[in-house]
Amino acid sequence: MRTQVHEIAAGIYRLSTFVPGIEAPAGFTFNQFLVLGDEPLLFHTGPRRMFPLVRDAVARVMAPGRLRWISFGHVEADECGSMNEWLALAPHAQVAHGQTACSVQLDDLADRAPRLLADGEVIDLGGGKRLRYLDTPHTPHAWDAAVLYEESTGTLLCGDLFTQLGNGPALVTGDIVGPAIAAEELFRYSSLNPAMGTTIRGLADLAPRTLALMHGPAYEGDGASALRALADDYDRRAGRPG
Template identity: 75%
Template sequence: METRITEIADGIFRLSTFVPEIAPPSGFTFNQFLILGDEPLMFHTGLRRMFPLNRAALSRVIAPERLRHIAFGHYEADECGAMNEWLAIAPHAQVAHGQTGVYVSLNDMSDRAPRILQDGEVIELGGGKRVRYIGTPHTPHGWDAGVMFEEQTQTLLCGDLFTQVGDGPALTEGDVVGPAIAAEDLFRYSALAPNMGATIRSLASLAPRRLALMHGPSFAGDGAAALHALADDYDRRFRAASVQP
């Protein structure tokens, strides 16, 4: 395996590791995102066993010890498995997450005290970069789920939303909704909570120009339209599940 790094928006880098053995024959990508600034932020830590690959890739952009913020969508191995490895090499870094994630998991699992982010709270990274935390409980799964929005580049850090299989380009203007629907059919990974569609539509109000996917290519284009289409599919799934005997 190797971790490839690509700048998908001004000052935002995608670190991507493709694992062909997962979901064969298509394989599966695991992506982290580095946002530069005076206080750089990493969204997703990657799996603990992928830490050496990701550290080497990140080192091609900045010295790892410069990291100041570590964030992720929810508590799960591929989202935060290497959290403490990053904390060990970045002495001034702090994990930042919503209140539920901190109280339920991170106060115990993080080697340094985490920062609680309120819904809508902004972290100022410097250099014009600002990331806003948005809680999305149970969307697509996890009571502690949330996303982040980088306001300068209008990049939505989607976590597991729009998950797809395969090893596509780092950045695409093509369809990300159809492949996400296919992946949901394959994995059944979402919670199918009744408010899921509404939660995803609320993200569309941000009018993102970039969608940074954890599993799949990042998307450049009408992010709001893609989010509305994804929300429609989850509404359809929930209605279908509700009428089954």
């Protein structure tokens, strides 16, 4: 396997590893996102066994030891399995996440104390990059779920939202909602709850121009419409009107 590197928005790089054996023949991608700045941030680390691949991909963009921040959608192996390997490699790096993840998991799991982020708090990376932390509990799953929004490029780092199969282009402008609905039908990975649609519509209010998917291509276009369509589908599944 080799991790591919593509710039999907100014100073934001998608690091993508395709694993053909998952739901073959379609396969499945595991994506991380490197946001450059004076204090670079990695969103998702990948699992521990992928650490050498992700480290070498980061090295094609910058010196890995310069990494300052590590964040992710929620505490799960593919989101943060190699966070301690990154903390060992980058001496000034620190994990950053919300109250639930820090108090329930990260205060114990991370080899250095994490930075606790309040809902809506911004990490200023310098160089014009500002990442806003947003709690999305149980959306699409996990009590500690969250996303990051990069304000200068209008990029929403979506975590597991819009998960889909396959290994398409790094950046697309077509439909990402249909493939996400198909993946939900297959995996049943979301924690369906009455608040899901409302939570996702709150993200739509950001009007993101780029959606950075953890499992699937990045999307460029009307992110608000895509998010609202996804919210409608979850409302349908939860038995709520849109």
